[in-house]
Amino acid sequence: MATAEWKRGTRNGLEVVELVTPASTCTIALHGAQVLSFAPRDDREWLWVSDKAHFAVGKALRGGIPICFPWFGPHPDSGLPAHGFARTRVWRLSGVEALNGTRVRAELELASDADTLRVFPHAFTARLAVTAGDGLELAFEVTNTGNAPFAFEVALHTYFAVLAADAVAVKGLGGCTYADKVAGGALRRQDGTPIRFEGEVDRVYDSGGPVAIAGPARARPIRIESTGAASTIVWNPGPAKTATLADMSPDGFNGFVCVETGNVGDRRVTLAPGARHETHVRYASRV
């Protein structure tokens, strides 16, 4: 029986820390503080990583749980990367600890510096705590270390592995309004039916959940519960958009659905000097 422990290593040249518990193994790249894998001992891998993902410092890695911060989506200045800079910087591993023999928590940190201040002129410290056990928890905390308020967006952009995207659905957002980015951002209201994936789906819901991913293509449903989150983004590129993405195989869209938890658009967070905000999400799957 594995005990709760951790070890450092590399994956495709990127430095990683691996959290090993009796129930699961979780791999986190220091680049982007990006969770790349969560493999329960009694289930399939929960996360998907593109077979053409870029494993290179400074480049976005498609898959796992990219952190979109301090902005979500394209930046008004087209010269800046979509989804902010948190996912393309190397974070500091500030601590790892085994908790009561069944879980392990890793903490990673990114502080503002000359590079970030050039594109986001605010002093901050961002911390991500990843706790692995029979489920997976992420706590993303931002502290305003400057002397003026600032606003930021965040999304934990999770790629959930599925056997077939058209054989799962996302449940729990019935009645919520959403911006349909496939229809130019048109505002719509989700009816009571689960969200299904036939073709490109790209929707920003005004709800932090809880939601679930379920269907024949997921042996067991994954439940997603959050605190400090007011947005859920649901995305799958479908075949046409996938064909435009250099870091995806043509059929890659069929291997995942993205259900992302955070605070984006008009749900962005404004922090007073010295204030902090935590976006917390828990992924669980019980029989």
Ligand code: TA6
């Ligand atoms: O979360 C959905 C989304 O904003 C989509 O519009 C699509 O751009 C996706 O993120 C992936 O973005 P990326 O920059 O990682 O290719």
